[in-house]
Every structure is written in structure tokens, then in C-alpha cells.
Amino acid sequence: xxxxxxxxxxxxxxxxxxxxxxFFDIAAEMKDAxxxxxxxxxxxxxxxxxxxxxxxxxxxxxxxxxxxxxxELRMExxxxxxxxxxLNYDPLSQVIVTVGGxxxxxxxxxxxxxxxxxxxIPEPCFVCYKPITALAGGVPVTIETKAENQFRLTPDxxxxxxxxxxxxxVLPFPNNPTGGVMRKQHLEEIAEVLKGTDILVMADxxxxxxxxxxESHVSIASIPEMYERTVLVSGFSKAxxxxxxxxxxxxxxxxxxxxxxxxxxxxxxxAPTLAQHAAIEALKNGDPDIAxxxxxxxxRRHVIVNGFNDIGLTCFEPEGAFYAFPCIKSTGLDxxxxxxxxxxxxxxxxxxxxxxxxxxxxxxxxxxxxxxxxIEEALNxxxxxxxNKK
Amino acid sequence: MNYNDxxxxxxxxxxxxxxxxxxxxxxxxxNLSVNEVAEMIxxxxxxxxxxxxxxxxxxDEANGADAVTAYIELRVTPQxxxxxxxxxxxxxQYPEVKAISLMSGSYDFGITVEGKNIREVSQFxxxxxxxxxxxxxxxxxxxxxxYKYDGVICASPSKDERxxxxx
Numbered sequence: 001x002x003x004x005x006x007x008x009x010x011x012x013x014x015x016x017x018x019x020x021x022x023f024f025d026i027a028a029e030m031k032d033a034x035x036x037x038x039x040x041x042x043x044x045x046x047x048x049x050x051x052x053x054x055x056x057x058x059x060x061x062x063x064x065x066x067x068x069x070x071x072e073l074r075m076e077x078x079x080x081x082x083x084x085x086x087l088n089y090d091p092l093s094q095v096i097v098t099v100g101g102x103x104x105x106x107x108x109x110x111x112x113x114x115x116x117x118x119x120x121i122p123e124p125c126f127v128c129y130k131p132i133t134a135l136a137g138g139v140p141v142t143i144e145t146k147a148e149n150q151f152r153l154t155p156d157x158x159x160x161x162x163x164x165x166x167x168x169x170v171l172p173f174p175n176n177p178t179g180g181v182m183r184k185q186h187l188e189e190i191a192e193v194l195k196g197t198d199i200l201v202m203a204d205x206x207x208x209x210x211x212x213x214x215e216s217h218v219s220i221a222s223i224p225e226m227y228e229r230t231v232l233v234s235g236f237s238k239a240x241x242x243x244x245x246x247x248x249x250x251x252x253x254x255x256x257x258x259x260x261x262x263x264x265x266x267x268x269x270x271a272p273t274l275a276q277h278a279a280i281e282a283l284k285n286g287d288p289d290i291a292x293x294x295x296x297x298x299x300r301r302h303v304i305v306n307g308f309n310d311i312g313l314t315c316f317e318p319e320g321a322f323y324a325f326p327c328i329k330s331t332g333l334d335x336x337x338x339x340x341x342x343x344x345x346x347x348x349x350x351x352x353x354x355x356x357x358x359x360x361x362x363x364x365x366x367x368x369x370x371x372x373x374x375i376e377e378a379l380n381x382x383x384x385x386x387x388n389k390k
Numbered sequence: 391m392n393y394n395d396x397x398x399x400x401x402x403x404x405x406x407x408x409x410x411x412x413x414x415x416x417x418x419x420x421n422l423s424v425n426e427v428a429e430m431i432x433x434x435x436x437x438x439x440x441x442x443x444x445x446x447x448x449x450d451e452a453n454g455a456d457a458v459t460a461y462i463e464l465r466v467t468p469q470x471x472x473x474x475x476x477x478x479x480x481x482x483q484y485p486e487v488k489a490i491s492l493m494s495g496s497y498d499f500g501i502t503v504e505g506k507n508i509r510e511v512s513q514f515x516x517x518x519x520x521x522x523x524x525x526x527x528x529x530x531x532x533x534x535x536x537y538k539y540d541g542v543i544c545a546s547p548s549k550d551e552r553x554x555x556x557x
Contacts, residue, residue: 038555127556372419
């Protein structure tokens with residue numbers, strides 16, 4: 001008999017399962033459980049976008065598209081990035097449409113990494129960068145960002161992590177799970193460190209549209225001398241509540257995009273045609289939807305951040321994405337124990353901060369992609385839980 | 391204070407969504423002080439911007455609360471010097487009339503009338519509306535089923551269908 005475990009690639013075998021899912025299967029079976037765990041918008045895709053998807057089916061648009069994606073979509077992506085973030089990408093040579101932002105991350109890392117190349121990953125962060133780096137033969141090198149710096153990457157932290165083997169810096173801001181953002185001045189400081197090096201930047205800007213406050217998101221690609229070395233990864237999931245459509249894109253140097261297209265054409269062929277037609281509508285007429293959803297998230301953000309601070313769980317103000325990342329150290333529990341006891345005692349599911357890297361220990365991630373009513377009920381239960389622990 | 395003011399518009403939007411929200415909740419959501427919100431609401435109540443606070447009720451689902459709603463198109467001859475306003479004033483006095491608006495297009499007034507049953511509404515239209523001297527025609531449409539009311543879909547609340555995913 002074949003021992004299938006022995007047949008597996010050791011790199012895959014050694015990848016730990018994601019820590020995010022741990023409690024949710026239990027919560028799903030619990031009556032009256034409230035979850036602040038899901039990392040996707042609670043909004044349904046706006047109707048005019050869904051309708052365009054339906055219309056494309058009615059018209060029989062059921063074939064593959066070109067490997068890079070529909071030309072019209074790439075043109076709209078290019079126009080959108082120019083309109084929103086003052087970026088200039090040639091739609092024909094610098095844009096590739098992918099199956100979600102995640103595929104773009106995979107394509108990029110597989111296209112550039114050679115065995116032993118180091119990838120700098122600021123943590124806490126989205127869980128995919130380390131395993132994909134390892135699968136591509138690279139070496140993940142984590143940089144711990146800190147609460148006192150609002151979980152931003154600082155130039156000193158970056159400098160300290162750079163070695164002759166450093167090939168890529170991942171810049172995942174606005175950040176999942178912390179909600180931290182890098183404003184223009186912070187990006188300029190990072191750019192100063194990178195100038196004169198050959199380090200590439202993978203800017204995962206999937207939450208770019210969910211940036212709160214007077215200043216809107218700034219891409220590192222718009223900072224002088226950073227454009228050429230940056231691959232911009234984004235998608236439709238967060239901005240337009242289109243998670244299930246699985247559509248993202250990457251933009252960057254033509255030689256890089258050509259290489260990524262090679263990997264993409266053999267692994268994936270092309271992104272879903274239905275989703276591409278819907279995405280054209282999203283980019284053409286979806287700006288008011290983004291504004292409406294951002295405004296709603298912003299209100300919930302105020303409710304959850306004030307709520308945690310009132311409870312005594314210090315929560316720095318997240319300026320992006322839809323997560324609050326309160327500190328639970330005052331309870332004397334570690335992240336896992338806090339989440340587990342909270343779930344069994346009060347039926348509230350949240351994600352332990354260390355699921356996003358060791359530097360997340362002592363924190364919990366709470367998504368506010370939930371109704372205000374759910375958020376308030378969860379806060380009430382967490383308050384009762386914390387009072388008991390103190 | 392001007393009720394077109396941006397902040398006041400946001401307060402109105404939240405109240406319209408759910409008027410049971412507390413001043414504290416509204417203030418937190420909009421990052422305003424409780425006093426500021428209280429003053430705005432007070433001012434808008436005084437100036438008839440806020441006419442009242444009520445629940446949106448799906449009467450089809452309310453036990454023992456059977457009611458019939460009709461939408462009536464009314465064509466009239468406006469009265470000299472008094473125009474349409476005088477006619478509207480006479481019509482909205484009836485408690486059966488829940489809403490009345492002056493319309494553009496092929497009829498003049500759109501009127502929402504409620505009654506216990508079809509007979510009661512028909513009687514009201516034929517005895518009170520159709521007989522008014524300025525009225526030259528009516529068309530009555532009974533509501534058969536409500537799907538969406540005041541921005542809210544009447545069907546049962548949808549479940550959170552998001553599944554567990556490593557994100």
C-alpha cells in the first residue's frame with residue numbers, strides 16, 4: 001500500500017494548517033454563537049454588477065478569455081488605478097487578470113524566487129505569504145511590526161532584516177489583521193531604504209479602498225523610484241464585495257508581467273469570464289458602491305474601537321481594512337486561551353492574533369464586516385467575559 | 391442650523407435606518423459628541439424635518455392585523471386661485487389617507503389609502519374621493535403583495551452565508 005503521507009512534498013507536509021479556521025467549525029455548530037471572525041465583506045455584490053454578470057451569461061459569454069484577461073477589463077483597471085492612485089500602467093503589457101489577489105501573489109513569487117532567496121514579510125499579516133514563499137523555494141524572513149508603531153513597518157526594522165539574499169519585500173497595507181496603514185510619509189521612509197538595492201516590492205493593496213480618514217490610500221508604486229521595482233497586487237473582493245467571483249490582478253514591469261503570464265497560462269489558463277465581465281461594470285460604475293460600503297465600515301469601526309477601549313482592551317485605531325486588533329494581555333490569557341475560553345464561555349468567535357504571526361500574540365482579530373447589532377452584542381459578551389477574568 | 395448640513399444628513403440617514411438607535415450609538419458611529427447629535431435632532435424635530443418615529447411593519451406577517459392598502463390615482467381640476475394645495479388639504483384630513491403626493495404625468499394626485507378590507511377602501515373612494523367637486527376621475531389599485539417597503543426587503547431576513555475560510 002502506498003503511504004500517501006510519505007509521498008507528499010515535505011515542504012507541503014510541513015506547512016501548518018491556518019490558525020484562523022480553528023474555532024469556527026466549533027462556533028458554526030453552536031446555537032446563538034456570534035462570530036467576528038470572517039474576513040470578507042458582509043455586503044452582497046451590488047446588483048448592477050451581478051446583473052452584468054448575468055447578462056454576460058445570457059449573451060453566451062462562456063468561453064475562455066485571453067490568458068491576460070479581457071482587454072476591456074485591463075483597460076478599465078489601468079484607468080481606475082490612474083483615477084484613484086495616480087498610477088500609470090499600460091493595459092496591454094503591464095496588467096494581468098488573475099483568480100483573486102492570491103493567485104497574483106503566487107504568480108509573482110514563483111516568477112522571481114530562486115532557491116534560497118529571502119522574502120521579507122512584515123507580521124502580523126495575511127497567512128499566505130510564508131507558505132507560498134516556501135512552496136516557491138524561497139525563504140520567508142519575518143519582520144515583527146509593533147503596536148506602538150501602529151503596526152507599520154519602520155525603516156529601521158526593514159534595514160535590520162535586509163541581507164545579501166533579500167529578493168522581495170512584501171508590503172501588505174492596509175493590513176489584515178491589524179488594520180494598520182502606511183501613509184505617504186511612511187512609504188517614503190521605506191523607499192529611502194530600498195533605493196540603490198535590487199529588492200523588489202510586492203505591494204498587496206487589496207484593502208486600498210478601505211482606508212479611513214481624510215487621506216486616501218497611497219501606493220508605494222507612486223513614490224519616486226519605487227514604480228519599476230513594485231508589483232501591485234489587488235482585486236475586486238474587498239472593494240466591491242466580490243469575494244466569490246475570485247478576481248484579482250497584478251500590475252508591474254512588462255518583463256515581470258510577461259513572466260507571470262507564462263506561469264498563469266499553464267497553471268490557470270484564464271480568470272473566470274463571467275467575473276471579468278462583471279468586473280468591467282464594477283470599475284466603470286462602482287465608485288458610489290465603494291463609497292457607501294466604506295462609510296458603513298467606518299461607522300462600525302468607531303463602534304468596535306470605542307467598545308474595546310471602554311472594556312479596557314486597548315485597541316489602537318485601525319485606519320484601514322475591516323479589522324480591529326485589540327490587545328488582550330491585561331486579561332492574563334494568551335491569544336489562544338482567550339479565544340478558546342471566550343468561545344466556550346460566551347459563544348463569541350474571534351481569531352487569535354498569533355494566527356497571523358508570532359508578533360500577533362497578545363492580540364485578537366475582530367472583523368467588523370458585521371452588522372452594528374452583532375458587533376454590539378459581541379462587545380457586551382466580551383465585556384462580561386473580561387470582567388470575570390480581571 | 392441647515393438640515394442640508396452634511397452631518398445632519400448622516401444623522402437622518404441613521405435614524406431612517408433604525409430610529410431605535412440611541413443618541414450614544416449615533417454619536418459613536420459618526421464620531422460626533424452626544425450633545426451635538428441631540429441638538430441636531432432637536433432642531434430637526436422643531437423644524438418638521440423629522441415628522442415622527444415609527445416602525446416599518448410588514449403587515450402581511452403581523453397576526454390579527456389584517457389591512458388592505460390601495461394606491462389611488464386621482465385626476466382633478468385645480469381650483470381657481472387655490473390650485474392643488476386646497477384639494478390636497480381636504481383629502482389628507484381623512485384618517486384613511488396615509489400618504490398623498492402631487493404627481494407629474496397622466497394623473498394629479500397619488501394617494502395611499504388603508505382600510506380593513508377591500509369593501510371599506512372602495513366605499514371610501516366612491517363616497518369621499520370620487521364625489522369631491524374638483525375630482526374628475528379615479529383609478530384604484532389594490533396592493534396584492536409587498537416585496538420591498540421603504541428600502542427594506544420584506545422577505546425573511548437572510549442568513550449569514552459566509553463560510554469558514556482561511557482569511
